[in-house]
Amino acid sequence: MSALPDVVSPDTPPRQLNASVQARRRKSLLRKALTYLVMTAVALLVLVPFAWMISSSLKRNNEVFTVPIQWIPEEFRWSNFVDIWDRIPMVTYLRNSAFLSVTITFLQVLTGSFAAYGFAKVRFPGRDALFLAYIGTIAVPWQAYMVPQYIMMQEAGLTNTFWSIIFLQAFSAFGVFLMRQYYMSIPDELVEAARIDGLSEYGIYRRIMLPLSKPALASLALLTFVNTWNDYMGPFIYLTSNDLWTVQLGLRSFIGQYSADYAMIMTGAVISVLPIVVIFLLGQRYFIRGIATTGLKG
Incomplete structure (x- = not known):
């Protein structure tokens, strides 16, 4: 055939x-x-x-590493999710992580979107060169300026406070890049028409650009929240008081004290991951749209 x-x-x-x-x-x-x-x-x-x-x-310690893996426990140990709150101050750790994540996310979305508007829609001498220089800082490894940053925070008396982490992470070159690429896909004619109608640059940013960039804002917010929530080195360097520890530092301390309590370690890991899962499920639609449309125009 x-x-x-x-x-x-x-x-x-x-x-x-x-x-x-x-x-x-x-x-x-x-x-x-x-x-x-x-x-x-x-x-x-x-x-x-x-x-x-x-x-x-949901298992006992001696059941965690059984071979072959027993995916469904013979007896569900729901008490693990109750006992861990008595072992470590999990409420304090979760509250500290939530405070830092929400605060830094808000500041990065605000500063990143505002700076991106200037780089995308405002014409001034040296704009493109300044943008390239600013974005070039992404290529510099954090270890290269980790010590100078710590000395600056120490001289300012901000070590062992949340302010050190907030000040250092409130600005993000990646956030500016992400938002600028999205703003570039918005027609310049729309901005020019708003200027002709007498709208100021701040008004254009607040009343036109922000409502049109919800997917990109959601993407930046989600990425920033996850990165801040999972951050270990920043709190480890600047926060020494147990009352200021985040959930990542708290779990690491718990592992150091109860290294053989495998089931409880997994319980703490599940609790630390749940907020991220909830945030992603709530914002996944905007996140996918933002990632898919960012970079259509460069």
């Missing part, structure tokens, strides 16, 4: 035309099925460690 033609001519008999259309539909369905199969397999691989962590948090 001969292969079906890729291009159907007007003189093709109806029966052959119908067979060609059906063959193309089968190929399209096969591609989609293979695509979904691969994506499902990759998703399952990514979720395996998370599933093992949840399963381990």
Whole structure:
């Protein structure tokens, strides 16, 4: 049997035309099925460690590392999620992490979006060179200026306070880059029309750019929140008081004291991850839209 033609001519008999259309539909369905199969397999691989962590948090210590892995415990130890609050001041750690994450996220979204508006829609001498120099700081490793930053905070008397972390992380070159790329996709004619109508630059930013950039703002907020929540080195360097520790420092201290209490360690890890999961589920629609549309115009 001969292969079906890729291009159907007007003189093709109806029966052959119908067979060609059906063959193309089968190929399209096969591609989609293979695509979904691969994506499902990759998703399952990514979720395996998370599933093992949840399963381990509901077991006894001697059941965590059993071989083969027992994914469903014989007895669900829900008491682990109660006992851990008595072992360490988890409420204090979660409150500190939430305060830093919310504060830094708000400041980064505010400063990043405002600076990005200037780089994207305001014309001034040396704008592009200044933007490239500012974005170039992303390539500088944090270890290169970690010590000078600490000396500055120490001289200012801000060590062992939340202000040291807030001041150092309130500005983000990545946030400016992300928001500028999104602003570049907004037509300049819209901004020019607002200027002709007498709207100030601050008014354009507040009344036009911010409402149109909700997906990018949500993406930046989510990325910043997750990064701040998971940050370990920053609080480890600047926060020495146990009352100021974040959940990451608290869990590390717990591991140091109860290194063999594997089930309780997994319980603490699950509790620390839950806020991130909730935040992502609530903002995933805006996050995907923001990532998909950022960079359409450079």
